[in-house]
Amino acid sequence: MREQSDQTGFRLMVRRICRRLTVVQTVLTLFGLLVLALFSQLLPGYEPWWLSFFLTLFVCLVILVLMRYGRVVWRDLVRFRCAVTAGSISALPLHRKWSLTSPPGWMAEQARHCLVGYGYRVRLIYRQGGILLSAMRGGANRCGFFLAHGGLVLLCLGLLLDSRLLTQIAPAAGRLDGVVQLQTDVKSDQVQLVAGAGEQFVLPFQLELQQISLVGGLRRMQEQYRTRMLLHDVQRNHTVQLTVGTNQPVSYRGFDFYQQAVSDAGTILHIRVWPLFHARMAALKQTAAVYAERHYQTSRGPILIRFNDFNPKTIVTEQDASTGLRVYRNLGPRLDFNAAMPDGQQLNYIMYMLPFAQQGRYFFLSGVRDETSELFHYLHIPADPEGEITRFLRFHAALNDQVLLNEVVRNTVGRSGESAARESMIQNLLKMIELFNHAGFSAVEQELANYTTPEKLPGLVALTTKLLRNVFYQIYEKVVQEEERATAGAGSSFDIRFFEDALTATAGLGRFGLPLFIQLDDFEYKPAVQLQVKKKPGKYWFFSGALLILLGVSAMLYSRHRRVWLWFDNGYEKGMVLCGGMGGRHKVEFAEEFSVLVQHLESAMQP
Template structure:
């Protein structure tokens, strides 16, 4: 039973089967992104398949128990094969395999027989020199039956087989060393508890911190300027993590980043101080991409950068009511900000701040505004050509109402140019798996949103609306003598249009037209209503500016474009999903460096095994093992010669080598004589049995 198990473990069929399974698993691990949030896999594969793939470990292939077990069995199988066959191969490399029976040579596919009248000594010396000239090692034996010459070349071909098998063993050992076996062992055998709550590092209990003797690990840590860390967070699974204690304390003194003219980062580096925990010694070093810090078996790589808790100055504009002026507040990144509006409590969770933000901004397609879906149009700027441009600082935050409903926003600090107009952008989404939809607020002549917010507040003021309607009606009567609306009809129509727009934007106006206007007249009436709405809002803006002591605006193409965008922006604000608009006014940046901490003792062995695999493959491919035998048997005054050759691979170049060798040994022999098929005779059988 033990012998059968030994043969099974060392069999080629088992090794090939294990290699095939590992190759398929590795291909899956390459094609499917590993250790992503579960929601990403649900989005990509659907809930049903994502659950099945998670059960099979597809999303973390290399740390699955079945993968590691297969790796161990492959290691055992290859080791058994190497133990069984290496002594034989080494012995075979040293021996010349003397054939003492001429008949056995005649059974080889490549053999030849001929006779010669030269003496035995002359034939022996000449043929030994000929074989040596062709790169063969030669051994000659003489006895009463004649001279037996054995030659070989390419003996190191067997080293290729040994190296390839040894390479698989070394790579498997390296892979096991760099796996999470040591982490899993500490959890299952030494009482370490993966953490589920998002606590600060200082609050994590001791059973959630791994020993400094952990064999291998990989994790990321974000360090703000001036901060220190001596631990790194390791993802245990989709919902849990562990802290890894480091053998040193790392302090980020300064983070440096350089940019291209487009705003893309060109170089970023971290100036750090490392202090050894055991000795107290410290030193300084700069970490850059491709220039990691290596200390006590831990490699620290520059992985990226992020915000480290910048201080923000913000203007909070109300999107309802008659107040146009914003409330100024201060905030700190990653610290929740409670606010109150109209007696309702809200909480802002600051998620991201980027002082330099490169976006693909291109000229929009120029499609006309569809008033029935103005919100969708304004939130989806179209672009044909990619144009990378730095659009300035951006803040990203989540607004929570008292019921816990979350809406995520992405607001730009400075206006950007889209469709030939300068606008403030604010992205909004309620589902983190979907893209942002963008609200456009037109910038005024001072590149601010003052006029827009002034117009919004005036639209909510009944008195201002009435005054603007009267001014616009008066102007229309003065400039349009043939106006079909007479007396109070004009004021009533303008009042109804503005009231509808103030209640729900263009969508409310459109719904009213659908119910009151016949279908064949709607297009013409819609054009008239749009013109009256823009004119009324123009007078409303002028009225609001005068109320604030500002000069009236000049009616020109720029202000006309502003008013058209303002109409769409005011309409879209009803679907914005927030009672306020948060604008970034200033900031004091605090940068943070994202560093990757790795310990991979198996890396050297994997690289060594890969080199051995390459060398072994080259040895098997280009080193051809060939063995040659020449028997010279005297028969009176005539010498009978038998030449034979064998090789592990009978390739085309092997056949050519056989012909060349035959010509070198006996130039006068015909080709047909060199490759004659041998049919044993009765005497041969007797000689063989003897």
């Protein structure tokens, strides 16, 4: 007796919970999701303990709903409700009565055909007093209940499978999030886990980089790489070729591989090193490698260069002057290196190997910075008509050629006047040229300030600048003539612009600091690819659940469950046909449908 009362108490409790379930569900949903929204920002990772708790609770609640209402909904889906009587049909708000004009069996058959044509499932029951026709349509609505709630359970289970909970219970079966590095001719199976300091996971197969390629046109950014790799599965005794790209992950034995980053694994660089601040224009040809170091004896002392990184392609955006649209340009290979100066200073350099267009002119860009956290200060070296750096280097070498300078300066100063004063002027000009070569016009101005009063300084600076520019231009003309383009001379607008840009670049060389210019002839690219390795055991549970919810909710919203009964009486109310129907919550829509349906039924049952 006591046991029975306990059972009743439990049932009452369950019923009470279910009655309040909408409220409970709503509060939990709002609370849980609000916390999710907040904590997704504050905590690393999305699976704190309370999320697992919340999900478990949610699964239990949905299972409870399925247990409580599932039976009712299932009954609604499969049962025809054949216990209705003529009285209950006439009690329905929507009903119609006709006289029996033909044998009830024949009329019931006609009605059945008509209703089947409307998509109803029909059952005929022959009773003592007549024939009952029970029909129903819109089972999808009731199926939607199971799909949506079952989907919700699947979805939450998927999340639980992918949560930290399963990883802690069964690490081998749980979630995995790490990075694997691939290189050519090296087999890798070590995955560096993202969470956990330095922890590693060993894959049950080995990966080997076969090829890496940059896909798409210039629009494609640097990350748009495609990696072709070989997968050696010793356990299954086979090797497969897989290709991973941005937006194109691949899966193998439950592991997903995503393209993450490409770095350098020691690319071989065939370079030419041009000495700067030197009259001799002779390049040193040599082979270097990324991560390798090279020592150089320069005009400023010994310098140690360490190559940090290499990129075979550099994409930048420019604004097109005519259309205003952004266009993409490839600046070619890019070298990144550190230089240890004779005074102990460490500078970081970046050099682009193809010229970059700026205001209709082309420049070779080289950047320098003290710290890697700073922005680069760029040196713009003008490109010659061939798109090469040669003319600038020749001009620069000529500016450091003392014999040539002497000759040009003497010609400029002329032979008239007192010889001592003329010689002093020549020496002063040569000194100013040296100053300019190392620190630009500002250094010349500073030097001149020592010789005159502030009032006379602007005049002296203007005169000296004019003289210097005259000397430089004569040297420049010689350089251009040596290019065997004497017919064009140095008078074309391009040459004049080049001269101005070359002077600006020369003035900036001092601040640039490096007495070398490195030119890349060729390279043997050796990339290393980082692939993101993921294992998400709950992924397909989650997406199956989400799809089922979508289907279920759509079915519940856009399909209506309705029932129709017809009673062909041959008992006490002989000669009557009763028809009634109900459309659940969609009363208005069903009323319209019912009126059309009874018209068709009436005409179908006419003899």
